[in-house]
Amino acid sequence: MSSRLEPTGTRVSSSASAPLTSMFAGDQHKHVVRFYSDYKGLTETLAPIAGSALVAGDAVIIIATKPHQESLTRRLESLGFDIANAIAQGRYITLDAAETLNKIMLDDWPSPARFADVIGGVIQQARAATRDDRSRVFAFGEMVAFLWGQGKIDATIRLEQLWNDLAKTHSFSLFCAYPMGMFGRTELAEPFLKICAEHSDVVPGHSSAGLLSQNEQLRTIARLEQKTQALEAEAALRQSEERFQLLVESVQDYAIFMLDVEGRVSSWNVGARRIKGYKASEIIGEHCACFYPQEDRESGKPQHDLEAARLAGRFEDEAWRIRKDGSRFWANVIITALHDEAGQFCGFSKITRDSTERMQAHEALRRTNEHLGAEIAERIIAERKLHNSERSLRNLSAQLLRLQDEERRRLGRELHDSIGQYLAVLKMGLDSLKSDIAPTRNETAQQLSECVALAEQAIKEVRTISYLLHPPMLEEMGLTTAIPWYLDGFAKRSGIETTLEVIPPDFGRLPPDVELALFRVLQESLTNVHRHSESVTAHVRMMVENGTVTLEVRDDGKGIPPGILEMGPDALGKMGVGLRGMNERMRQLGGTLELISADSGTTVRAVVPYQVPPSEVDADGQRARR
Numbered sequence: 255m256s257s258r259l260e261p262t263g264t265r266v267s268s269s270a271s272a273p274l275t276s277m278f279a280g281d282q283h284k285h286v287v288r289f290y291s292d293y294k295g296l297t298e299t300l301a302p303i304a305g306s307a308l309v310a311g312d313a314v315i316i317i318a319t320k321p322h323q324e325s326l327t328r329r330l331e332s333l334g335f336d337i338a339n340a341i342a343q344g345r346y347i348t349l350d351a352a353e354t355l356n357k358i359m360l361d362d363w364p365s366p367a368r369f370a371d372v373i374g375g376v377i378q379q380a381r382a383a384t385r386d387d388r389s390r391v392f393a394f395g396e397m398v399a400f401l402w403g404q405g406k407i408d409a410t411i412r413l414e415q416l417w418n419d420l421a422k423t424h425s426f427s428l429f430c431a432y433p434m435g436m437f438g439r440t441e442l443a444e445p446f447l448k449i450c451a452e453h454s455d456v457v458p459g460h461s462s463a464g465l466l467s468q469n470e471q472l473r474t475i476a477r478l479e480q481k482t483q484a485l486e487a488e489a490a491l492r493q494s495e496e497r498f499q500l501l502v503e504s505v506q507d508y509a510i511f512m513l514d515v516e517g518r519v520s521s522w523n524v525g526a527r528r529i530k531g532y533k534a535s536e537i538i539g540e541h542c543a544c545f546y547p548q549e550d551r552e553s554g555k556p557q558h559d560l561e562a563a564r565l566a567g568r569f570e571d572e573a574w575r576i577r578k579d580g581s582r583f584w585a586n587v588i589i590t591a592l593h594d595e596a597g598q599f600c601g602f603s604k605i606t607r608d609s610t611e612r613m614q615a616h617e618a619l620r621r622t623n624e625h626l627g628a629e630i631a632e633r634i635i636a637e638r639k640l641h642n643s644e645r646s647l648r649n650l651s652a653q654l655l656r657l658q659d660e661e662r663r664r665l666g667r668e669l670h671d672s673i674g675q676y677l678a679v680l681k682m683g684l685d686s687l688k689s690d691i692a693p694t695r696n697e698t699a700q701q702l703s704e705c706v707a708l709a710e711q712a713i714k715e716v717r718t719i720s721y722l723l724h725p726p727m728l729e730e731m732g733l734t735t736a737i738p739w740y741l742d743g744f745a746k747r748s749g750i751e752t753t754l755e756v757i758p759p760d761f762g763r764l765p766p767d768v769e770l771a772l773f774r775v776l777q778e779s780l781t782n783v784h785r786h787s788e789s790v791t792a793h794v795r796m797m798v799e800n801g802t803v804t805l806e807v808r809d810d811g812k813g814i815p816p817g818i819l820e821m822g823p824d825a826l827g828k829m830g831v832g833l834r835g836m837n838e839r840m841r842q843l844g845g846t847l848e849l850i851s852a853d854s855g856t857t858v859r860a861v862v863p864y865q866v867p868p869s870e871v872d873a874d875g876q877r878a879r880r
Contacts, residue, residue, distance in 0.1 A: 283421045284455065286429050286457060289432050290434060293433075297322075304326070305335055307390070308330075311389050314393075315426075317351050317393065318349075318350075358397075370420060370423075377424045391426035396431060403436060506525045506528055509529045512604070513602040513604055517556065522534035530545065531577045545576055545606075546576065563589035569588070570588050584608070584612075585608060585609060588606075734761050741780075741794060750784060750790060751790060755793075768803065772803065780792060782832065801863060806858070814849065840860055
């Protein structure tokens with residue numbers, strides 16, 4: 255038996271449905287939607303499409319209500335199609351829209367799994383009945399219209415999407431239909447556009463659309479676009495107004511209300527009731543002057559504020575306002591003049607915020623600032639006094655150090671020029687007596703020899719003390735000569751081995767006060783190594799770099815107790831007069847003195863800023879070698 259079905263009589267076709275029939279020609283998947291005014295017109299459109307599919311040997315699936323199934327069957331039979339034979343062949347399948355919808359729904363939502371199982375199974379069944387790989391499946395569905403009619407708009411759109419998803423795995427064409435009357439409300443414009451977006455083709459509801467000329471169709475489309483645009487704009491405006499109204503009514507932190515041209519309240523929101531205490535029924539129609547204190551009402555401030563807003567368009571103020579219970583609150587008020595589309599003044603909007611807490615906080619902050627200002631002023635005076643005291647103390651310290659150096663220089667010269675000379679003459683006299691004593695007087699000669707040796711030792715000690723108090727070599731030759739000389743004498747006197755990192759030959763001379771300060775740091779540091787460190791070695795390094803002169807004295811002894819170093823800047827003051835003197839010398843020169851100590855020894859680092867004189871800089875910017 256042939257799988258194709260020929261009409262038993264003359265097939266009647268409608269010129270209006272011809273364009274729709276051509277939409278489903280070919281193998282391409284189609285998902286067409288038709289918006290109809292009455293079902294009779296839809297039947298007249300659907301019957302030729304379904305009939306053409308049956309004639310071509312394709313399968314037809316009709317998912318509709320019972321009355322609509324019967325109406326379509328009668329129309330097909332009137333066109334001469336043997337529907338009973340098509341049903342027997344399995345190429346004409348009818349499903350009840352409500353029953354089928356119940357099978358695919360889960361918790362009032364289309365289930366993808368159930369939809370694929372139920373609808374996918376029917377499509378496979380229909381395709382198997384065609385017995386021809388070239389045959390296609392045509393489906394007509396009213397389940398979406400059924401859902402839309404129940405008000406389940408999102409579920410309807412989701413069902414349209416499931417049809418499109420199913421087309422990715424099953425080959426078929428779908429024809430959906432909606433009664434146009436379901437979209438009569440403006441707020442359904444957006445969902446309507448979403449429905450259209452899920453279809454490959456959209457057919458308008460007028461049955462005569464297929465009879466219109468191309469020019470008439472374009473004009474009709476243009477008019478529909480204009481109407482759609484107007485409806486969308488109207489819906490957007492209405493939605494915006496509704497949202498704004500909800501926003502205004504729900505705001506609780508601001509009193510937002512309207513005044514008529516005379517200043518009487520015409521609207522009232524939740525925030526106004528919370529802030530001012532009036533219910534809408536109590537305040538609407540009352541003049542806004544009731545919100546002002548008595549003194550403001552007597553001075554005419556309410557009228558002044560409204561007039562200022564009307565003339566300038568906007569008026570802002572912060573002042574006291576009155577609640578229903580008579581209590582005052584500090585308010586931030588914005589009054590805006592309103593005009594209609596024609597530009598005519600039509601009233602005011604008023605926004606009031608309770609700023610009492612902010613005002614009180616501001617006032618508290620002002621008082622605190624005044625108090626702090628007084629404290630700061632006192633502190634500045636105290637700090638200035640302390641600074642002056644420190645400066646005076648520093649000046650005094652510098653003067654004491656200068657006097658100390660001058661006194662050392664004087665003592666050194668006195669020792670060298672007076673006592674040293676006396677001792678030299680004494681030694682010469684002792685040497686003369688020793689030469690005059692007879693050889694037989696051995697005991698006397700021996701005593702004189704001891705006196706000569708003591709005098710010679712005294713001369714050396716006086717000379718050493720004189721040089722240590724103020725070494726003339728430092729003034730004459732500079733640090734590059736004075737430091738090696740001093741280290742050599744220190745090693746002989748103390749028995750501590752000293753090392754000196756080679757001073758660059760281009761080191762040159764430093765300012766006298768810098769040389770003297772560094773030499774005193776060297777003296778005091780080595781004295782502390784000898785007295786306290788128990789180290790058998792001392793290492794000295796001196797260098798000029800990055801605009802500073804650095805002197806380091808390091809030992810390998812027991813180090814400084816950690817508790818003293820943890821005292822920070824006060825540590826130097828706790829470690830004796832010598833270190834305080836070194837620190838003060840460095841401070842007077844703008845330098846620093848640093849102590850670094852560990853179990854393996856202590857390092858004293860003195861750093862003094864120093865600018866190389868321009869005469870000592872060569873053409874390449876390097877210090878010239880001497």
